[in-house]
Amino acid sequence: MKKIHLLLLASVCLAVACIKEPVLNETKKLSLNLPNQPDSYYDASFDSSLNHKAQLGRVLFYEKQLSLNNTISCGSCHKQAFAFADNERFSKGLENKRTSRNSPPLQDFSNVNLFFDDAEGPPNPIDLLPGFGGNEFFWDGRQNNLKDLILKPVANHIEMGINDVNMLIPKLNNLPYYKELFNKAYQSEEITLDKISDAVAVFIQAMNTNNSKFNKVMFNQVSFTGLEKSGFDLFFGKYPCGSCHQINPGSYFSGGFMNIGLDDKINDRGRAAIDNNSFNEGAFKTPNLKNIMLTAPYMHDGRFNTLDEVIEHYSTGIKMNPSLSPMLRDEKDFNAPRKMNVTNEDKKALIAFLNTLTDPVFVTDPKFSDPFVIN
Ligand code: HEC
Ligand code: HEC
Numbered sequence: 001m002k003k004i005h006l007l008l009l010a011s012v013c014l015a016v017a018c019i020k021e022p023v024l025n026e027t028k029k030l031s032l033n034l035p036n037q038p039d040s041y042y043d044a045s046f047d048s049s050l051n052h053k054a055q056l057g058r059v060l061f062y063e064k065q066l067s068l069n070n071t072i073s074c075g076s077c078h079k080q081a082f083a084f085a086d087n088e089r090f091s092k093g094l095e096n097k098r099t100s101r102n103s104p105p106l107q108d109f110s111n112v113n114l115f116f117d118d119a120e121g122p123p124n125p126i127d128l129l130p131g132f133g134g135n136e137f138f139w140d141g142r143q144n145n146l147k148d149l150i151l152k153p154v155a156n157h158i159e160m161g162i163n164d165v166n167m168l169i170p171k172l173n174n175l176p177y178y179k180e181l182f183n184k185a186y187q188s189e190e191i192t193l194d195k196i197s198d199a200v201a202v203f204i205q206a207m208n209t210n211n212s213k214f215n216k217v218m219f220n221q222v223s224f225t226g227l228e229k230s231g232f233d234l235f236f237g238k239y240p241c242g243s244c245h246q247i248n249p250g251s252y253f254s255g256g257f258m259n260i261g262l263d264d265k266i267n268d269r270g271r272a273a274i275d276n277n278s279f280n281e282g283a284f285k286t287p288n289l290k291n292i293m294l295t296a297p298y299m300h301d302g303r304f305n306t307l308d309e310v311i312e313h314y315s316t317g318i319k320m321n322p323s324l325s326p327m328l329r330d331e332k333d334f335n336a337p338r339k340m341n342v343t344n345e346d347k348k349a350l351i352a353f354l355n356t357l358t359d360p361v362f363v364t365d366p367k368f369s370d371p372f373v374i375n
Contacts, residue, residue: 072160151197209291227348239342
């Protein structure tokens with residue numbers, strides 16, 4: 001009998017320890033300054049409270065209380081070590097439920113307009129010019145306002161499961177550390193959904209990857225090795241990679257929505273489910289390939305584990321289907337898929353070039369790291 005009591009007591013203690021509120025690291029580690037981004041639309045000189053908003057956004061990004069049972073944060077699926085992508089094919093959400101697509105990286109949103117909203121009215125011309133912004137989020141571009149996107153994963157029943165996002169307000173009001181954070185960011189302790197979305201969007205916009213070798217080469221600070229240079233030339237020359245994947249320093253946007261012939265029968269309609277355009281069946285947003293070495297597995301469904309497999313796909317694996325991109329069809333026979341027949345030597349060079357897109361500073365920068373410590 002006594003033993004049982006002891007056991008009970010022990011398990012109550014354990015439970016208490018488990019639900020003990022996470023405490024914030026010392027303020028020093030928490031401090032977050034937006035990097036000086038010359039091409040950022042909104043830097044701290046535009047709004048002096050931006051750094052405080054980014055800091056609040058960072059805390060919210062790693063806040064597990066944003067999920068129904070306090071187990072999942074944005075950071076559970078968007079992991080810094082992998083450029084805020086997930087290293088799992090499908091991410092684990094609430095109660096181990098899995099997402100239906102692969103988590104994309106979060107990086108280089110600096111040229112994304114946080115206040116942009118083209119839900120009504122004509123498309124913004126900036127949106128139509130590749131390389132000049134592009135407010136199309138998710139693999140199918142279904143969301144065009146970063147701020148409005150923030151609460152979608154919170155409400156998503158697979159991801160964080162808080163159907164009624166208004167529930168967040170009393171939840172966060174119960175946590176002692178938010179009063180000061182909201183006050184600093186918005187000069188008022190009041191917690192609102194709009195402020196939550198705004199702060200997380202400002203944090204995400206601060207996550208810029210400027211320290212890859214590729215960036216430094218583009219700014220003439222270092223040079224490619226011979227192999228990297230030939231990979232660069234192949235990517236933008238002999239092979240059509242660069243016609244779709246435009247890789248611009250400091251830019252989120254890469255290319256349009258393309259069907260790259262992953263399947264002969266489409267099972268995820270991708271962009272077509274959003275715009276009903278039959279050319280877009282199985283078409284997905286062209287990723288910008290920054291930090292590509294770190295963001296495996298690859299494609300909207302994480303089907304490839306290595307870059308070798310990805311290049312093998314373009315080399316000999318493209319499958320014919322009615323919406324296959326014209327760029328990936330045989331030059332002479334429109335009804336046959338293109339075979340790039342990438343040589344082993346070229347493959348090595350392509351991978352060496354793609355390797356230069358890795359930014360080791362970004363993925364270890366304490367400014368973007370989890371500020372919660374559980375002790
Ligand atoms: C359970 C895993 C999971 C959680 C939790 C999660 N995400 Fe995601 N996120 C994903 C997946 C999967 C996608 C891609 C979905 C798609 O394209 O259909 C995605 C896409 C995104 C995108 C679009 C990126 C782009 O370039 O198009 C943003 C931004 C984003 N998430 C932010 C967040 C924020 C902010 C949170 C927390 C409030 C969050 N995510 C929580 C899995 C998750
Ligand atoms: C017709 C446009 C197009 C061309 C040409 C093209 N790609 Fe892609 N690429 C895409 C699209 C679109 C995706 C995402 C497809 C999906 O997930 O369904 C993609 C995905 C990728 C990925 C995985 C990205 C990720 O984050 O999962 C890599 C790596 C890649 N491409 C490299 C290349 C290389 C190397 C070449 C040249 C040999 C090339 N691509 C040619 C459009 C293109």
